[in-house]
Amino acid sequence: MDxxxxxxxxxxxxxxxxxxxxxxxxPHMPDGGSTGPDGDAxxxxxxxxxxxxxxxxxxxxxxxxxxxxxLNCHRMKPALFNVLCEIKEKTVLSIRGAQEEEPPxxxxxRLDNMLLAEGVAGPExxxxxxxxxxxxxxxxxxxxxxxxxxxxxxAKLSQxxxxxxxxxxxxxxxxxxxxxxxxxxxxxxxxxxxxxxxEIERMVNIIHxxxxxxxMQLKQSTCEAVMILRSRFLDARRKRxxxxxxxxxxxxxxxxxxxxxxxxSEEAKEELAKKCSITVSxxxxxxxIVIVSNWFGNKRIRYKKNxxxxxxxxxxxxxxxxxxxxxxxxxxxxxxxxSTPNSAGEYALVHxx
DNA sequence: CCTGATGATTAAAG
DNA sequence: CTTTAATCATCAGG
Numbered sequence: 001m002d003x004x005x006x007x008x009x010x011x012x013x014x015x016x017x018x019x020x021x022x023x024x025x026x027p028h029m030p031d032g033g034s035t036g037p038d039g040d041a042x043x044x045x046x047x048x049x050x051x052x053x054x055x056x057x058x059x060x061x062x063x064x065x066x067x068x069x070x071l072n073c074h075r076m077k078p079a080l081f082n083v084l085c086e087i088k089e090k091t092v093l094s095i096r097g098a099q100e101e102e103p104p105x106x107x108x109x110r111l112d113n114m115l116l117a118e119g120v121a122g123p124e125x126x127x128x129x130x131x132x133x134x135x136x137x138x139x140x141x142x143x144x145x146x147x148x149x150x151x152x153x154x155a156k157l158s159q160x161x162x163x164x165x166x167x168x169x170x171x172x173x174x175x176x177x178x179x180x181x182x183x184x185x186x187x188x189x190x191x192x193x194x195x196x197x198x199e200i201e202r203m204v205n206i207i208h209x210x211x212x213x214x215x216m217q218l219k220q221s222t223c224e225a226v227m228i229l230r231s232r233f234l235d236a237r238r239k240r241x242x243x244x245x246x247x248x249x250x251x252x253x254x255x256x257x258x259x260x261x262x263x264x265s266e267e268a269k270e271e272l273a274k275k276c277s278i279t280v281s282x283x284x285x286x287x288x289i290v291i292v293s294n295w296f297g298n299k300r301i302r303y304k305k306n307x308x309x310x311x312x313x314x315x316x317x318x319x320x321x322x323x324x325x326x327x328x329x330x331x332x333x334x335x336x337x338x339s340t341p342n343s344a345g346e347y348a349l350v351h352x353x
Numbered sequence: 354c355c356t357g358a359t360g361a362t363t364a365a366a367g
Numbered sequence: 368c369t370t371t372a373a374t375c376a377t378c379a380g381g
Contacts, residue, residue, distance in 0.1 A: 239378085240359070240376070240377045240378065241378085242360075242379085263369095263370085290361095293370090298361085301370095301372065302358095304371095
């Protein structure tokens, strides 16, 4: 794992051992190395080169390019590079020690899971749609008018989804762009100052972490948006919608034609549900069954509680079914008294007032 | 507003 | 589990 000197060219790493200060530069003097009386000149050179480094960012691009070239060709450059390498070698230990292993952020995982569950992330129209369908079926009813809210919810969810994905992609792209930019920069700079691949990697990590924290903000706000939408939708769910006329008729018809035993079997419920829920097609059966069960439960108890109040209704449906039966069976013989209100009398549930 | 109708929810009972 | 009975919350109409 110790490959960091690859970019450092291993120029005399331990030069300074020769003694005091910049004397270490001497062995690598480019031109012959006449360590003579011109120490001040060398100092000046170093000051010069440092100055150039410090001001390089202030220049315009062309100017900087030219200056960089000059810098690279400067006679003191290798020596300075070596010194920098050496200093680096001393400090890199501390850097290496501070290698943070980041555990997967639990909060991020939570957000990811939620987005996945809500159908914002992950494959198109997944589990989130199921929740939506459940609530939708509950709202509306067996009738035809629930699709509006449902599609509203779906539309808003997919809107959130779309925004989320475009933003995420944008961040991803920006991150990649920025990363390659920085890497190019660092590689370029590695000609002037020692930069190990490890450090580049570290820098990339830092960038990625930064961007992923931005992404986390995005995820968080997306989660919030979904939650708000969801809570609003659930509120809407609490708002009771009456069934439409047709559904009520179908249910009543069954109820009054089975007054003696108004307990539809699972199959019968399913059948009724299918008949009533014309628009709720998307395979959300069981919820609708529950709705049918609710209806029959309410109907039974309320009928029993006050038979008188329902008498008229009972007569009506009884008549209707009677008419239907006669129409189907034979040609209009009003044999079985068209209005047979007293069929209600045999209602099995009537035990107490 | 008020009120009855009605779908949903809940605890209790079978 | 299903059903009952009570209750809640909302709707629809006066």
